[in-house]
Amino acid sequence: MKDSLEVAADSGTGVATREGATARGCGPRNLGVPFDMRWIDAIRVNLSAIERRIESLAGRRTLKREWQAAWLLKAVTCIDLTTLAGDDTAGRVVRLCAKARSPIRPDLLKALGMTARSLTVGAVCVYHDMIATALEALAGSAIPVAAVSTGFPAGHTPMATKLMEIEASVAAGAQEIDIVISRRHVLSGNWRALYDEMHAFRSACGAAHVKAILATGELGSIVKVAKASTVCMMAGADFVKTSTGMESVNATLPVSLAMMRTIREFQQRCGFQIGFKPAGGIGTAKQALAYLILLKEELGTDWLTPRLFRFGASRLLSDIERQLEHFVTGRYSAAQRHALG
Numbered sequence: 001m002k003d004s005l006e007v008a009a010d011s012g013t014g015v016a017t018r019e020g021a022t023a024r025g026c027g028p029r030n031l032g033v034p035f036d037m038r039w040i041d042a043i044r045v046n047l048s049a050i051e052r053r054i055e056s057l058a059g060r061r062t063l064k065r066e067w068q069a070a071w072l073l074k075a076v077t078c079i080d081l082t083t084l085a086g087d088d089t090a091g092r093v094v095r096l097c098a099k100a101r102s103p104i105r106p107d108l109l110k111a112l113g114m115t116a117r118s119l120t121v122g123a124v125c126v127y128h129d130m131i132a133t134a135l136e137a138l139a140g141s142a143i144p145v146a147a148v149s150t151g152f153p154a155g156h157t158p159m160a161t162k163l164m165e166i167e168a169s170v171a172a173g174a175q176e177i178d179i180v181i182s183r184r185h186v187l188s189g190n191w192r193a194l195y196d197e198m199h200a201f202r203s204a205c206g207a208a209h210v211k212a213i214l215a216t217g218e219l220g221s222i223v224k225v226a227k228a229s230t231v232c233m234m235a236g237a238d239f240v241k242t243s244t245g246m247e248s249v250n251a252t253l254p255v256s257l258a259m260m261r262t263i264r265e266f267q268q269r270c271g272f273q274i275g276f277k278p279a280g281g282i283g284t285a286k287q288a289l290a291y292l293i294l295l296k297e298e299l300g301t302d303w304l305t306p307r308l309f310r311f312g313a314s315r316l317l318s319d320i321e322r323q324l325e326h327f328v329t330g331r332y333s334a335a336q337r338h339a340l341g
Helices: 002-010 018-023 037-041 047-060 065-077 090-101 106-111 128-137 159-172 183-187 191-205 222-234 253-270 285-299 315-329
Strands: 079-082 123-126 145-149 176-180 209-213 239-241 275-277
Touching: 037 191, 037 222, 047 253, 047 285, 065 079, 065 285, 065 315, 079 090, 079 315, 090 123, 090 128, 106 315, 123 128, 123 176, 128 145, 128 159, 145 159, 159 176, 159 191, 176 191, 183 191, 183 222, 191 209, 191 222, 222 239, 222 253, 239 253, 253 275, 253 285, 285 315
Parallel strands: 079 123, 123 145, 145 176, 176 209, 209 239, 239 275
Antiparallel strands: none
16 A cells, blocks of 8 residues: 555655655746736636536546545645634634644554655645734644735735734744735736735745635636735735635636646746636545646646645645545544544
8 A cells, every 4th residue: 555655656646755745846936027907918718628627627537545544635735824813812722723733644654654754734734813823832843834914815005004914923923924905906907016015025025925805705706816816926926715614606617727737838938837726615535636626637746735735724624634644544533533633
């Protein structure tokens, strides 16, 4: 079993340590490019073709046994383990960080022959006032702390306040900032305003990486999603992210495909690798596998690392651990047996 899983890891489709994943495919950080309205005007999306492409995914790709286990372990390394609730406490964040350090039960890792590998989630994502708690709980690990900012989740706060939020979170030690764009710029087609806003957010983040949350379920059309993704990348976003997880419609495979293709075009035209983060509504191992397969087919093996791909999820980890236990024992356990932090 161990040999099979390591074969999967070596092929680039299975497990990798954080160091190995980070080292592969590293390119320069996105510096942003000048605003180009002609590029934005030229963007077209064939929705029916995208839907057909997604429908064909399940029939063409099937992962079984040790290959499925390897891909699920890969998915774990790409999770932004998140708590963004009004009743968050320091104790909850500490428990979440403990799970981030050891996301899969040691007995399962031992049965899979993976105890020699360092397996952690991609990051821990919290509100600003929990950054210090998360940093203390993750001390000595390579797990970054991400903070949501800019009036998350709606983004309806003054621009000066948004920039102060970012600067405060960076000063507090957050290595990643998940910002929300102003949806009104997209809905009104004011692409220059979106570019200027995103550029200001990127500047305020400094060395911290910035993930631009589009709230795709509220943008009106998949064409606007593609245009918003491109504008954010032009302005220097390190990641484009589908959703806050709090909209009525969050991540979907068709929208993700459109965003992945804008990422591919941006790399081809500008030379920068941009990360992608689907968030909201991804709660099962089966869903996670579909996103990973689509990512590999559209963007290639280089993107199968936490440096360039993240799931915005928490309950996803519980189902992955449950599926891995089934692979090891042949039995499904109750979902409540698997800690969510």
